[in-house]
Amino acid sequence: MxxxxxxxxxxxxxxxxxxxxxxxxxxxxxxxxxxxxxxxxxxxxxxxxxxxxxxxxxxxxxxxxxxxxxxxxxxxxxxxxxxxxxxxxxxxxxxxxxxxxxxxxxxxxxxxxxxxxxxxxxxxxxxxxxxxxxxxxxxxxxxxxxxxxxxxxxxxxxxxxxxxxxxxxxxxxxxxxxxxxxxxxxxxxxxxxxxxxxxxxxxxxxxxxxxxxxxxxxxxxxxxSAPDRNSPFNPPDDISRRIASHILQFFQQEIAIGRMPKELLPIQSGVGNIPNAVLEGLDAGPFKQLSAFTEVIQDGMLAMLKSGTLTAASSTAFSLSPTAMAELNTNIDFYRQRIILRQQDISNHPELIRRLGVIAMNGLIEADIYGNVNSTHIMGSRMMNGIGGSGDFARNGYLSIFVTPSTAKNGAISAIVPMVSHVDHTEHDVKILVTEHGLADLRGLSPKQRAHQIIQKCADPAFRPALMDYFERACASGRGMHTPHLLGEALSWHQRYEATGHM
Missing domain, CATH: 3.40.1080.10 (Glutaconate Coenzyme A-transferase)
Known part of the structure; x- marks a missing residue:
């Protein structure tokens, strides 16, 4: 030894x-x-x-x-x-x-x-x-x-x-x-x-x-004696910053209305460049004395702890870049007073998430015009990573916010589609959708009202006319006016992509 x-x-x-x-x-x-x-x-x-x-x-x-x-x-x-x-x-x-x-x-x-x-x-x-x-x-x-x-x-x-x-x-x-x-x-x-x-x-x-x-x-x-895998995060790009700005403006509106305290509520953030951009925006904004009840502490939260914007963070693990890991190790005594690492059946516990009123922010692969979210499968069948803890937080959070760029594959794929090819989070659990084009607040809206909000505020302008055309024809089909769909076309965008390489 x-x-x-x-x-x-x-x-x-x-x-x-x-x-x-x-x-x-x-x-x-x-x-x-x-x-x-x-x-x-x-x-x-x-x-x-x-x-x-x-x-x-x-x-x-x-x-x-x-x-x-x-x-x-x-x-x-x-x-x-x-x-x-x-x-x-x-x-x-x-x-x-x-x-x-x-x-x-x-x-x-x-x-x-x-x-x-x-x-x-x-x-x-x-x-x-x-x-x-x-x-x-x-x-x-x-x-x-x-x-x-x-x-x-x-x-x-x-x-x-x-x-x-x-x-x-x-x-x-x-x-x-x-x-x-x-x-x-x-x-x-x-x-x-x-x-x-x-x-x-x-x-x-x-x-x-x-x-x-x-x-x-x-x-x-x-x-x-070997370090963890510490993958660097890309600096926030224009799309990430625009998504973050929509969320920060929304928070300020909720505070002004009186639906959240000025310290917000405990935040949860999924891993990735967009969530880090949101955390960076929170750190630079007017918000102080924040707390986190989350499953992963990443670079943005570490920076918020260091600046004092975030007073404490409860989690089950780190997911840090090499630079952030060096910062953690150098100032471990400081962070040990502000970070709690728990087992995941506590960090992700639905009852705790509901009672604490967590603001949940997670990514998605695609959302449909009614607010159903697919966060796991590419074109309905091919697994990407898995649902992780997003369902724990989305179903039980005070706010469930899902974020994504409006397109993928250089504009060939729309993240907003007529019907998702796989459902991880139903329309009943999704409260806010955000892309670089805007934020759709879906709370208190009927399915058809949600469709208007999502198409107008979240869809890429290049895909909006086709989405609205689908929605209007579905409404006129006479098949049912609560959640109108054209069954023969609902997944046609995905079929078209697999056949042609473009939705």
């Missing part, structure tokens, strides 16, 4: 081994719970060693595949390497890896797309089957065996409890200052034994700083 080791428990030192030896303990056909959430806190060494072993066995004619459950997306070192050697049979609940995506869409990998708040309950209820092994990254093991969580909590508490055996990766590249940032709650239970979760504001702590694992479950410990 190295002198700078984070594995301080002497009773467990006999379980230290190489990544290859630990990977050899994972049998074919097993279900493995991996730590990790949006490229943070995932095991760095064991998946690669396991992929190498799988490739050797496959080349020798012995098929070796496992089921992989995580918190959310991980990184190429985990999803990518295992998928590349055809090592994954079933994957859940969210992924963003291009190799995984290819295999999901060609049918060689099964995939279950689940609301992130429900994964833990699914596992506890036995809906998903038995978990054999959990592979969990931690940033340290204390003398008494308590585990210091890493840069993501995700489903780690549940995986440790559910798995028959546990393998730990102790990563010394994670900041030692993470200790004390976490709030692990051990009070959850299945119905009918549930008790209220006593969080009334994002800053409330109800748990403890550490994860617990019975010593007899731990079959291997691997020491690593």
């Amino acid at each position: 190295a002198t700078d080791s984070r594995m301080l428990c002497t009773a467990l030192r006999n379980r230290l081994m190489s990544a290859a030896d630990a990977a050899a303990l994972i049998p074919a056909g097993s279900t493995v719970g991996m730590s990790g959430f949006t490229g943070a806190g995932y095991p760095k060494a064991i998946p690669a060693a396991l992929a190498e072993r799988i490739e050797q066995l496959n080349n020798a004619g012995e098929e070796f595949r496992i089921n992989v459950w995580t918190g959310a997306s991980t990184a190429p070192e985990l999803d990518g390497k295992l998928a590349a050697v055809n090592g994954i049979n079933m994957r859940l609940p969210f992924q963003s890896d291009p190799i995984c995506r290819e295999k999901i869409n060609n049918g060689s990998m099964d995939y279950i797309d689940i609301h992130l708040s429900e994964v833990s309950q699914y596992a506890w209820s036995g809906f998903l089957g038995k978990m054999n092994i959990a592979v969990i990254e931690v940033s340290g093991v204390l003398e008494d065996g308590r585990l210091i969580p890493s840069s993501a909590v995700g489903n780690n508490k549940t995986w440790i409890e559910q798995a028959d055996q546990v393998i730990l990766e102790v990563n010394s590249a994670q900041s030692a200052g993470l200790e004390g940032m976490h709030d692990i709650y051990y009070g959850t239970a299945l119905p009918p034994y549930r008790k209220p979760i006593m969080i009334s504001q994002p800053t409330d702590r109800i748990g403890e700083h550490y994860l617990h694992c019975p010593a007899d479950k731990i079959i291997a410990i691997v020491e690593t």
Whole structure:
């Protein structure tokens, strides 16, 4: 054991081994719970060693595949390497890896797309089957065996409890200052034994700083020193800034009307360049003393914490660029007083989101003229990433805001279509749609009223006449005037794109 080791428990030192030896303990056909959430806190060494072993066995004619459950997306070192050697049979609940995506869409990998708040309950209820092994990254093991969580909590508490055996990766590249940032709650239970979760504001702590694992479950410990995947974000472009400006103006109007306090309500933001542009706009605007109850802390929120615009943020993981990660590590003592990392069945808990009145801001692939949103499938059939936590927040948030550029593929695709090719968020859950052209407030509107708002304010001008033509002919068809559709044409835009390359 190295002198700078984070594995301080002497009773467990006999379980230290190489990544290859630990990977050899994972049998074919097993279900493995991996730590990790949006490229943070995932095991760095064991998946690669396991992929190498799988490739050797496959080349020798012995098929070796496992089921992989995580918190959310991980990184190429985990999803990518295992998928590349055809090592994954079933994957859940969210992924963003291009190799995984290819295999999901060609049918060689099964995939279950689940609301992130429900994964833990699914596992506890036995809906998903038995978990054999959990592979969990931690940033340290204390003398008494308590585990210091890493840069993501995700489903780690549940995986440790559910798995028959546990393998730990102790990563010394994670900041030692993470200790004390976490709030692990051990009070959850299945119905009918549930008790209220006593969080009334994002800053409330109800748990403890550490994860617990019975010593007899731990079959291997691997020491690593490797950073998380820190992908840079593109600077906000003109489209992102225009979308952000519409949202900021809307917030100011809501405050003036008296529907929100000047400190807004706790914010949630999906990951990406547009959400970061919104956060940048909030940081530069008149809003102060804000808070966040979200699932991911990205660059924009870190900047808001540093400036004081954001007073506190509750989350389950980081998703930071290299620059932002360096900022976090340099000033970890400052951020530890303002950031709480929880397990995802708390960070995404529907009842908490509803009670706190969260303002939810998420992206989409397409929306239709009545406000239904597709956030997962390309042309109805091809999985992109998954629903993630957007459904948790959209259905239960005080405001559910969906943002997107109005077109894709250099104008060949309209993000506003007559009917979405797949529904993740129904019109009943979508309150605000925003593109660079405008903001459609859909609250209190009938379907036909929503159609007028969405076409006029959100659709690209090049597609507005065709959308209005479809809507007017649907209204005149006599098929029904509540939600008018032409069934023979509802998905014709998607068919035309696949046939011609343009909607």
